[in-house]
Amino acid sequence: MNIFESMRVALRSLGANKLRSTLTMLGIIIGVGAVIALLSIGEGAGAAITEQVQGIGSNLIFVFPGAATTGGVRGGSGTASSLTLADANALDDRNCCSAIANIAPVYQRAAQVTGAGNNANVSVTGATPSYQIVRNWTAGRGRFFNETDLDSTARVAVIGTATAKTLFGTNDPVGQTIKINRVPFRVIGVMAEKGGASMFGGSQDDVIFVPLTTAQQRLFGSAAQTAQGAPRVSTVFISAVSEKEMDTAMAQITQVLRQRHKIIYQQDDFTVLSQKDILGVLSQITDILTLFLAAIAAISLLVGGIGIMNIMLVSVTERTREIGIRKAIGARRKDILLQFLIEAVTLSVVGGIVGILFGGAVGQAVNLTGVIKTVVAPSSVMLAVGFSVAVGLFFGLYPAARAAGLRPIDALRYE
Template sequence: MKLLNLIKIASRSLSKNKMRVFLTMLGIIIGVASVISMLAIGEGSRQNIEASVSSLGTNTVMIYPGSVNQGGVRMGAGSYSTLTQKDADVLAARCEYLTEVSPVVMRSSQVIAGSQNWHTMVVGGYNSYISIRSLKIESGNLFSSGDQRNAAKVCVIGQTVSTNLFGEGTGPVGQFIRINSIPFRVIGLLEKKGQNTFGQDQDDIIIAPFSTVQKRMLSGMYVNNILASARSEGDMENAKEQVTEILRLQHKLSPDDEDDFTVRSQADIANVFGSISKVLTILLASIASISLLVGGIGIMNIMLVSVTERTREIGIRMAVGAKSRDVLFQFMIESVFISFIGGLIGILFGILVSQLVARFGGWPVVITASSVLLSFAFSAIVGIFFGWYPARKAAGLNPIDALRYE
């Protein structure tokens, strides 16, 4: 029997039970929509993480005080005070794989401008800190090396700080602010960067010369961390090894001593968060796939019921010349048709759900062609797999027994 005739017979059979077909199809629709929306959320999160890691700077190498494992006790990087400005200067002079190095000190402070006040993070660094972090000046200027030497009371501020202290659209350059009662002149405004993956406002920041923050606002010789830029992405691992070697010599550590610092690269952070994002995406897609499998079980259940109800019809068709493979193909076509149409509707529904999640939930979602094709292919496979047994059962009926069936 020609394939076209089989398709016509299958479509007529399905059209007789529209509600049953729709309810069976519903499982496939929900399954495909779930897979697409979960993959969209996962892909959106992955790209958002990559963007946040990129916002750290270009080929960035980060050195934190303290080791992850200190004296047999697991500690977080930054748990100890072991890094100094001198360490940063030594790295800048000796590490051939680094192009820029800046010590970093930070303090959360209250800032006042006229009658307005705002609580923000004040960061002290060399002027190279701006380029290491890939920050850009929208208006005004960056502080100079002379400002660093003289501990000048100047700063550049982020967009959030500017808006809260001076109002929307007001130029802050040339204005004076007080940080912990110390007057500072604003000489530059940073370009807007927005929030990172962790919800931190990257525009809520004030950057001043390292010497100014350390001498006028802090006490002690230790720094929070050291930031550096490697010559290229391929040099980051070499840079990490050389930084470790130089700092061990600088800190006079013996071969048996553990590092009293932790070196991380931008690639390390990207790999960690990328792995987490990948695992979560697979987990979400796997959970969503369960509903697709349940939909497949629904198809098999309905097809088995259909075989039972149409036993006499099958017997009559075989009696007038239909072959077993014709019956097999007819029921397979019906099963695949249900999963095919359900898959198409599920794709549209999944795209709609993803857009609603992005609009009202604020989650980043990215729908890729591969996720759509994967979901559609999976639904087709489900239709073939779960339709095979009922179709095989129908094709295996004895025509005489089928005609006797009441």
């Protein structure tokens, strides 16, 4: 019996028990579907992170308070020195930092905001006018605050599109008054819509910007000061003069801050990261999380494989006389082995194909939510097909070998 005849016999046997075959494939369908869905979500998240980080510019540098670990992630800020506004101003000196084009120190905290009878918990960022330049993000309506607003600690605010919708619905918020932690602010602009989630958490458009001096002196008070009373900043965004000068700019930043913080032999109490560093850390986290979730989903494949083995053993028992008759009329051991192995692999592969379609459908359903755009990579499909074949071969081998090992005389006697 050639392999094509074995396949025909195997498919005929599976077709004779459609319900049992379908139920047997269920574990494989769920397992492969879960793997495809989770990998597509992970691929989509990775693509979104890459697009977002690249969209902020290839010459952007981040300076955070707190020491970096070996993985590039900041240590706890509770044990680290704070970055101050004086530190940021020192970096704005072109005599010592010639590779730096612009700096934008910010102080960021969550706050309760009310407006037009609505309220929300929003991320409030105290910034300088240069923030627009460094982050390549401008006001879509109205205006951003200027140096006069900064010098006078004006109570003016520029809000994100999501915040505007939450507080004012479809009404124009420009010129309206909002209260941030019960302090009144006049809305002078609405930022252009960014879309997507911020790499530091939350929606990019669910934000409020106020002048940095206002945030430090009139809004957050002592929380925005160091123990010595110096105005503190959460992050300093810096743009290098060009992408080629990134390494030079980062070295100059490190040198200035080490001198200001009187660091000689100790570990830096600040972290300097480039756009590429941020992308690497976030991508690594996404990859690890995706693989972890996919590994959990793969357990369903093993459960499905065990189900295939159990059903194939039942099938061998039910068809013992058939096996005996086939052997008595000349079927060889390898013919029986091949037939049952093909049945097991067919169950697994068909289940895998249906699972791929199911996982792709789940990914499309996730796309419709607008939270994230999933990406079904060809490598994920090939991995799922390979897993399906491997599961069918591994878990089908024992039942097939058991069927092939039956003696004709014993099989014919079986009742």
